[in-house]
Amino acid sequence: MFRFRCRFLGFRFHASSRLLVVGGAISYRALFNWTTPPMFIGTLLVGPLLQVFFFVFLGRELGVADDRFHLVGNAVLAASASCVYGGTMAVANERRYGTLGAVLLSPRHRLPLWAGRALPYVLNGLFVSAFVLTTAALVLGLPVPAGALPGLGLVLLAAAGACSAFGLALGALGLRFRDVFLVSNVASSVLLLLTGAAVPRETLPEWMRVAGGLLPLTHAADAARGLTAGAGLDGHLLGAELAVGAGWGLLAVVLLAVFERGSRRRATLDVM
Amino acid sequence: MTRPTRVLRLIGVGVRTHVSYMSRSPIEITFAVLVPLVYATLAVYLFRAAGDPDRLLTASVGAGLMGIWGSVLFGSGGAVQNQRWLGTLETLVVAPTPLALVLLPITLATAVIGTYAMGATVLWGVLLFDVPLDFAHPLLFLVAVPVCVLALGMMGLLLAATFVLLRNANALANPLDTPVWLLSGLLVPVTVLPAWTHPISWALPTTWGARAVHAAASGGDVVPPLLTALALGAGYALAAVLVLGRVERRARAAATLALA
Numbered sequence: 345m346f347r348f349r350c351r352f353l354g355f356r357f358h359a360s361s362r363l364l365v366v367g368g369a370i371s372y373r374a375l376f377n378w379t380t381p382p383m384f385i386g387t388l389l390v391g392p393l394l395q396v397f398f399f400v401f402l403g404r405e406l407g408v409a410d411d412r413f414h415l416v417g418n419a420v421l422a423a424s425a426s427c428v429y430g431g432t433m434a435v436a437n438e439r440r441y442g443t444l445g446a447v448l449l450s451p452r453h454r455l456p457l458w459a460g461r462a463l464p465y466v467l468n469g470l471f472v473s474a475f476v477l478t479t480a481a482l483v484l485g486l487p488v489p490a491g492a493l494p495g496l497g498l499v500l501l502a503a504a505g506a507c508s509a510f511g512l513a514l515g516a517l518g519l520r521f522r523d524v525f526l527v528s529n530v531a532s533s534v535l536l537l538l539t540g541a542a543v544p545r546e547t548l549p550e551w552m553r554v555a556g557g558l559l560p561l562t563h564a565a566d567a568a569r570g571l572t573a574g575a576g577l578d579g580h581l582l583g584a585e586l587a588v589g590a591g592w593g594l595l596a597v598v599l600l601a602v603f604e605r606g607s608r609r610r611a612t613l614d615v616m
Numbered sequence: 617m618t619r620p621t622r623v624l625r626l627i628g629v630g631v632r633t634h635v636s637y638m639s640r641s642p643i644e645i646t647f648a649v650l651v652p653l654v655y656a657t658l659a660v661y662l663f664r665a666a667g668d669p670d671r672l673l674t675a676s677v678g679a680g681l682m683g684i685w686g687s688v689l690f691g692s693g694g695a696v697q698n699q700r701w702l703g704t705l706e707t708l709v710v711a712p713t714p715l716a717l718v719l720l721p722i723t724l725a726t727a728v729i730g731t732y733a734m735g736a737t738v739l740w741g742v743l744l745f746d747v748p749l750d751f752a753h754p755l756l757f758l759v760a761v762p763v764c765v766l767a768l769g770m771m772g773l774l775l776a777a778t779f780v781l782l783r784n785a786n787a788l789a790n791p792l793d794t795p796v797w798l799l800s801g802l803l804v805p806v807t808v809l810p811a812w813t814h815p816i817s818w819a820l821p822t823t824w825g826a827r828a829v830h831a832a833a834s835g836g837d838v839v840p841p842l843l844t845a846l847a848l849g850a851g852y853a854l855a856a857v858l859v860l861g862r863v864e865r866r867a868r869a870a871a872t873l874a875l876a
Contacts, residue, residue, distance in 0.1 A: 380787065385787075386787040391793065391794070394791055394793075397798065398798045405805065407666055408665045523643060529643070529646055529650075530646060530650050530654075533650070536654065537654050543658055543662050547661055
């Protein structure tokens, strides 16, 4: 009996892992069949990189913070382009293309199903942040200590994960509202303001600082700044980023479940 | 009706139609109002943190100009893309009216929608941050903004002409947002940029339009940069007509208009 249960659990784990990885990869390829290398390079790599230069020169003119502050903050924020919009599209595009019904017909557990959809965006966001950080550091002549690289990798991964969970929570609104991209556009801009990527958080009012603390990327940006300045990895900041990500992930799963039930009840799953 | 009158009427009716159409789109309004408000807030906090409260109006006006450019950029890219998706691009191309005259009202309309950003950011600054509305040249400001919008609309026409060639114009539009903010001195003076970027800045109507609007708000010569912006905008529009003619002929010959 015990052996059977172990084998059964092993099978469940294998099936869930497969759903997470293979299902996520297929979904990513299907939903992004329209994209092209120029689109990827222009939107996800060049755009955020140029944004770094904009804020670095703005920072130099105003003297509010140094180059490192703006460079690292915006490099971490660069993950939001793929994670927030990606997470939103992971749900909203299924509805737009009429495949949501087929996905939700599946009897599989929703957690690996939706987490699998977010996974490619986590990797995407990690790649984008790493590219922007490396390129901007090279162009602006701001070296990153080699010893900080493992910690930076960890922080950027946590940031991309939290941001993808945030994107998925916004995407869940796509099951209920027609134009969810409106929400993701505003959310993306709000991240720029509240996470302290572009403006030092101590200059913001208290309520904005609190709101920023509940958003992804905020703690990761601070942790990454500390790492590039040679201060070592701040475990508290990394833990806070992971906790924020877990919170948004939980909210996403709950919202997806609630809106799925509501859509089934009202028969509005595919209604645009 | 004489030809110039017909052209003006076409542009007038076209701008009115497209402004009405875009004003009813939540996503257009979001881009035109909410996103610039975030940038205005960010700019005001940055300028305050820099201990530069005298330039808060510059920050609000700069954020508004950024919104106008964003509207023109994505609107002009979307102008052709939308017509292509709606299946009306072929109809517009075969109409007896030159394609440039059909697209110009769309790009002008995107710039007009962008002025929502200017209104919103200035009002936002006044209501939330007590930014004083002491324009150096209030009347010239009211002239400078529409002329800047006109120049940007003409620049948008060249963008739209270029985007006809591209299957997915967003690939070019997305990364063009911030470099133009930077190179045109919308929020940061172009003097802080490396010297090699200055010729690029001078070639952009946005640089001169922004200079005129900032001068009208904070002081300085308004008319010379305004006229320069208009002249450059006209040059861009002329280039757009030439590019569009070439693109249209090529697309007709290859039968790739809907696929380009």
